[in-house]
Amino acid sequence: MRLKPRLLHLLIAAAGIMLAVKLGAVWHEAGIAFAQTPASQKPANPTPASETPAKAPAPGAAPAGTAAADAEPLNPAPPKAPPPRTYTDAEVKLLQELAKRRTELDQRADELSQRETLLKAAEQRVDEKIDQLKQMQATVDASLGKVDAQEDQRLNSLVSIYTNMKPKEAAPILSELDMPVLLQILTRMKDRTTSAIMAAMDPKKAQAITMALAERRQSSTTAGPTGDAAGAPANPQN
Structure with missing residues (x-):
């Protein structure tokens, strides 16, 4: 009965040793695989700058920043402008x-x-x-x-x-008037009144008035039936 606990302890110890051996083999294989993995496939695990010491550049080697700038410049130079065109004398004159x-x-x-x-x-x-x-x-x-x-x-x-007025009274007064005024007055009178006044005038004056009235009426007929050449109305009939 006392042998069973000891055997159990031995089995447990052996199992622990075997587990440790297997874990060591797995860890060793994992280290080898990690060493063989390319740098681009390795997990990113940057080390703080304060923990990783900076490596001194090799003698005669250019700084890392200068090499990166030469490999890929951040501000490429602009393309050069084409040279100015030259014109001929004929083109300049034109x-x-x-x-x-x-x-x-x-x-x-x-x-x-x-x-x-x-x-x-x-x-x-x-x-x-x-x-x-x-x-x-x-x-x-x-x-x-x-x-x-x-x-x-x-x-x-x-x-x-x-x-x-009576014709004998009106005749002397009208005889003294200018012919245009006299004609305007006589053409506005009735023919009976005009005849009586002219009969009481001097024969020569009456003759001159008759000629002027004839010319006036002829001009009135040529100008139109509405009046004479001077615009006076025709002598009304009785």
Whole structure:
């Protein structure tokens, strides 16, 4: 009965020794495999700079930073610009002529623009003058219309006065009037009144008045049935 615990202890110890031997063999194989693995496939496990001592560069070797900069520059130099083009004398002359022509065209355009502006201003002034003349003409026409109306009214008043007078009394007064005024008065009278007044006048004066009335009526017939050449109405009939 006492042998069983000892045997059990021996078996446990043997099992521990065998396990340690197997673990050592596994660890050894793992180390060999890790050593044979490429650097790019090794797990990244950077060591802090404070724990890893910096290796001194070999004598005559360039610094690591300089080598990296030479291998792959961070700021590559820009491409060189192409050399400037050279022009021939004919091309230079042509370019100068084109530039001169462009300047002349620009000056011509400025002159045309200024002329157009001046023409527009002149047209505006002319239009304003035309409007002013139209207004003045309307004012003059209105004034002439008033004068004509007043003159017509005055002549009608004289006709009424001489008509109401006796022919022997009216004849001497009318004989002293100028022929245009006398004709305007006589043409506004009735033919009966005109005949009686002319019968009381001097024969030579009556003859002159007859000739003037004939010419006036002939001019009135040529001008139109609405009135004589001077605008006076035709002598009304009885």
